[in-house]
Amino acid sequence: MPSRSRGLWVFAAFFLLLLCGGSAGFCLAADTIAIDVGSVYASNSGKEIDPSLVHIRGKLEYMFDYSSYRLLDRKRQRLSEGEKNDFELPDKRSMRIKVLFVDEKKVRLYVRIQEKEKKLLGTTLGLSRGGMVLVGGPVYESGVLIFLISAD
């Protein structure tokens, strides 16, 4: 590839990326939603709080009785109404999220957590855009998993 056209390409890509604000959120049309699923390992071994939890650590500490919150994994996916995605979770579990409805303010999701062949959880949720809900309880190592599900 000649250097000029490559430069142009890199430029165009860079430019686009910046126009998108560097995050998927900005590029979203009203009828798509960015689903963010974080898997947090909560336990009483240690006192580690993951830096990504800085804004909600106070709430976690208030609501739960664990001393350590570690982010094991985080997955994001852009979905439009009617679409679904399988998010891989620790310990061979998986979370299927289907977008039932989405507009500028609200989103309605069907969330199903699968453990082996069994349905560990099936729930229908209505969230405001930018909202978050926690699903917790599955045993993991010496503690539990808490999934942070956000839609923005």
Place this chain on the structure above:
Amino acid sequence: MTIDCGAAKTLIEKRADGLLPPGAEKELDAHLSSCRECADEQSRSIAVGRLLRSGIDARAVSAQSGLDMMWTRVRAGIEEKKPIGGVLSRRSWTAFSAGAFALILFALLLYPAGPDQSPFNPKTFDVSVEDVESDIAVVTQLNMGEDLPRVIWIVEDAKS
């Protein structure tokens, strides 16, 4: 059995964001070794990532000198290949670059830290839970007020 180009592109984006799961590494590399288009796509995404990082680093030390350097490099690129061809006249290319740089400068000033480490920052905990069910566990809901996240708690083995 290998992944298709669409899936490969999603994985390339994830890799650029540092979010590629270890399991997907092999799949992606297998596809890249057999697909020229996606391999190019990856080099572009790496180049952009590097440019962005170098831009941000430069800003930390000295925003101006970093941008001057980039600008010089771009100008050198323009000088080097004067005939731009039918698509863009030299003038419009210069205008495009100047416009692009104005925007980049602006965006660099506002650019947040990498999206992968970005903290969870919910704007609201307004959630309605319409129904919950489970084949193997007991599920309870915790609602401790609007200022706290709604929690769906799964108690495993409680049914057995």
